[in-house]
Amino acid sequence: MPPRRPSRHTGTSSALRATLAIFILLGWAARASAAEPGALPVAGLQQTVNSLCARLGITQQVTVTLVDTNPRVVSMMPPPAPGDPFSLAVQTDFLDKLTDDEVTAALAHELGHVWVATNHPYLQTERLANDIAMRVVTRYSLSRLYAKLWALTGAEADLTHYLGPEILRVTRHYAAD
């Protein structure tokens, strides 16, 4: 998810780590008691990915995996060989911090990279991936996602660089007659 540049990982205090660990444990406990048999989180993520692919016109196969650690937190790997699927990896503890909208935004961002890789491979940037993502998710959900990502990694940057300027969107309401 973050751009490919040296990490400015400032470290998380051990107290915060302990707190996060507790939250994760609570999250898993709640999930274990509420989940239907076989309703693994990754199945829901895969379903969302498939739906987003259809909406974005992506015909390549994309496989989601949950991982304990991911240096980029959420990432997309190109197919190792032609015909193989793209691999979208999500760090589990980050996923647990996100609302449904933010999860969808994270997946849409990574699928933005797939879209760029298959349509304009030499133009691969975070900004363009987000431009594609904003065909199906809001700028607001992406901005919330970046806030949580930077809270986790200790990195910070200008949101406009990643999402472009915020544009006032005017919605016209027509009479229903």
Ligand SMILES: [Zn+2]
């Ligand atoms: Zn990215």
